[in-house]
Amino acid sequence: MEFTLKQIASLINGTIEGNPDLLVQHFVKIEENTPGGITFLANLKYEPYFYKTQASAVIVSNGFEPKKAIDAALIRVENPEVAVATLLKEYEKFTQKIRIGIEQPSLVGASTTYGNDVYIGAFAHIGEHCKIGNNVKIYPQVWIDDNVVIGDNSIIHAGAKIYKKTIIGQNCVLFANVVVGGDGFGFARSQNGIYERTPQLGNVVIEDHVSIGSNSTIDRATLSNESTIIRRGVKIDNLVQIAHNVEIGRNSVIAAQAGIAGSTKIGEECRFGGQVGIAGHIKVANRTEAGGQTGITSSVEEPGLKLNGTPHMKIKDNLRSLAIFRRLPALEKKIASLEKLLKDILDTK
């Protein structure tokens, strides 16, 4: 596929500095410095690569002022990162297979309804009283229990399992082998040490524009009037665990292998690194950020903090303590020598 800079600029609302009829065929990363194609400069730490680029064109921000001229044409946009995502989406449309129709064999409950342009792959098993919107794509080997609602344009990838009463909004993506709505991990301990399962009668509600990575698990809430809630725009990576009765605020982002224990409420626009663990029954304020492997063990009241370590600390404090942790052996020696000096002073008195 080939596009002119003019075509590209019109897609991303950009201004061309150079030849609008120039043809480009593929995207390259600015730091890789491959000849030809179109590249972009979003993060200014990559600016040195800009001056050496062999690409035919570079997407830059409106405000960017090059320190010297380069051979490549420029396309100026408001936000290069968003522009690139837009372009890649256009490219993806061209290369993407359109799936429509019901493959056989598959099982769909007689009372289940679905909209236009739906795809249901072979070996999918869908229960009764489900409502499936327009343009929903359900891939092979998906299992959906009764009374599930899936909004328009949502995609359920191969092998995902969705338990009863789950509500999924519009434009959501659940990747392969995701499990939504499994039993919360709730047991009552009887006198003899045996754990009796507490029935989990609630559901999971996933709002619009949510993405859930492969093999992640989201448990349903305990009581019948309760929900585990993933708010609009939340992005969840692979192998993430969300326990029963958790609520995750709008546009929060959770990296792979993180886990959130039961009944915890996460604020909006939070960002959690990989393998972060968050204790149960706490609240985490809006815009909290946590580095990889952080353990958030108690409520975070102040919004916008950057956290690190287990148990969590403000990242600046944590890094200071960690720096000293590294030189503890030297510190211990120093204390020993102070002790000795002091003993000498006392002895000679």
Place this chain on the structure above:
Amino acid sequence: MEFTLKQIASLINGTIEGNPDLLVQHFVKIEENTPGGITFLANLKYEPYFYKTQASAVIVSNGFEPKKAIDAALIRVENPEVAVATLLKEYEKFTQKIRIGIEQPSLVGASTTYGNDVYIGAFAHIGEHCKIGNNVKIYPQVWIDDNVVIGDNSIIHAGAKIYKKTIIGQNCVLFANVVVGGDGFGFARSQNGIYERTPQLGNVVIEDHVSIGSNSTIDRATLSNESTIIRRGVKIDNLVQIAHNVEIGRNSVIAAQAGIAGSTKIGEECRFGGQVGIAGHIKVANRTEAGGQTGITSSVEEPGLKLNGTPHMKIKDNLRSLAIFRRLPALEKKIASLEKLLKDILDTK
């Protein structure tokens, strides 16, 4: 659905203080203070909510003495938590779909036998020489290899995969996409740095009343006379890894994303938080508890310890050290000022 207090009390062996014909329709949490319904007071830290409750009835323990009277009726029971689990189970029975029969298309080996009231969902694939008990429910897209045994009343949720020779007891639940009996992670390193797979010829034995959460993995043992063993009553959450030749003692509870490395023996009634990691080839004593993200790196001999941190420490010791870790920068400053003072003393001598 509506129940009288009399009906409820008879289910949980309770004594009513109030009108036995009062009707309630749903469960509520005492801290949520919604009007109507029935609630319960199990953990006394919620006692303040008891005095403000708008619920119609409250389940309390026999010994509970309210500090002031409330409008709601009371039902007194031995253990409110267990009573609630019992009630929720009754409620669940009413709302649960009963699945019986063999859906088509599905494949079941000709030599495989199964009991009464079995459900086998469409797209399930069951091998030869399996023995499936009464009232077993096998959901769609499950794969079961040859020579697997599943005891009465066990439930294998959608997409679970069970390798050959696995033995599963009665009243077990394996949630969606669980994998039981995959190859242990065993390789022999040859001179040239290449790893050759060591065949894994053992199996997995899961005793009665075991629960295994979605997307968890349990590997089979290495030698043909060995088993990875999950003892009676063990409860395992989602995304947990149990390696080959591990044994987990009765009634132990393992939270999400925890992992246990090969050949480790876990005692009875242990409780491990989320993301706990346990090294291979060690023993962990009965009733050991470990906080989230703890790394147990060597054997724990003494039963009943509460552990925290990586490598694990007794939680009290760990919290003490962590408290000082947080003020290491201040401690370092103090040492520097002591050093200076001492230098001054020595200089002025």
Place this chain on the structure above:
Amino acid sequence: MEFTLKQIASLINGTIEGNPDLLVQHFVKIEENTPGGITFLANLKYEPYFYKTQASAVIVSNGFEPKKAIDAALIRVENPEVAVATLLKEYEKFTQKIRIGIEQPSLVGASTTYGNDVYIGAFAHIGEHCKIGNNVKIYPQVWIDDNVVIGDNSIIHAGAKIYKKTIIGQNCVLFANVVVGGDGFGFARSQNGIYERTPQLGNVVIEDHVSIGSNSTIDRATLSNESTIIRRGVKIDNLVQIAHNVEIGRNSVIAAQAGIAGSTKIGEECRFGGQVGIAGHIKVANRTEAGGQTGITSSVEEPGLKLNGTPHMKIKDNLRSLAIFRRLPALEKKIASLEKLLKDILDTK
């Protein structure tokens, strides 16, 4: 099954010391000391068990010199560990079911080709333009998208999901419910805090002799000319996350629940323990080893280091600091007493 020592020795290129016609039936572990069978001594820390063994025969290394004679026959080989893996493989061959043919119902795209002795299980769904080599085994409920290549002798276990354009080499094993080629976790943040998905147009390349454990996830690369690459001989355990654009060097070994963030390059012959986390956009040198739960947060330039802790340190340094961490309360007390002594000195001056 029974084998003579002669048969066994010929399989593993060994020399017999004892009766070559002796029959053995099963493998036992030397530390378990069960009577009969054949055992082996690979790790010399088990040597004490050698002198008490009740096994009929022991496989030992050519160089091993027993400190006293034992009743058992010996088979001497170059590398006992590799010899045992070879024997177990032979044993496995006898006990393994050979699966050949296309089970129905299954769906295979008309343009997809496959070699001899292929197995495709029921409820598998394979797209168009795939190339499947000789002797490839694809188990039930596998989903393979378009344009996937799978080399000779590779095995795709039940429920695995493989996205389009993935290339898998020869003699690979993907265990149950693995997901290869899902979307990388890439989003562009727009002004209003909403994350827009960045299309992920690359693929995953898995070279020969790679093993990937159950429920692990490997994401595809971002740009259409990029790949996430798993080099020859890499062994990956269960529930491991490999993000987009990662490259893992030859013969590296990654234990369960470890995770590697985007664009990171891992060297050859690295070994990572369980739950290790590795940050994105870094390089980790050849032969790096990391203990369980280590967090590698920045590039590791020097090859062959052994690391531990979060953030990672050389293991020796980490253990020294950890030892002092454990006695921080005592250290703090000592500092307090030094302070007091010093104050006394100054006061009495």
